Amino acid sequence: MSGMDKAKNKVEELGGQGxxxxxxxxxxxxxxxxxxxxxxxxxxxxxxxxxKDVFK
Known part of the structure; x- marks a missing residue:
């Protein structure tokens, strides 16, 4: 998983919590x-x- 995708997903999660x-x-x-x-x-x-990372 790219670091950028991981960060975007985490931001979305945290925004949802807010x-x-x-x-x-x-x-x-x-x-x-x-x-x-x-x-x-x-x-x-x-x-x-x-x-996706598992199958790379």
Whole structure:
């Protein structure tokens, strides 16, 4: 996995955590769900990169 891809995926995950926390603090269910989705998307991208690395 390239370092740049790993960093981008981690930033997406951390951004999702921030959105989720902000949604929880303001009782905004949509923002909270968006944050959870961003975290999941970042995690899936990291998993995909790791699988690609295994087959190199």
């Amino acid at each position: 959105k989720e926390a902000a949604g929880r603090a303001t009782d905004d269910k949509d923002l909270q769900a968006e944050g959870q989705a961003d975290q999941a998307k970042g995690g899936l991208k990291q998993a995909g990169e790791k699988v």
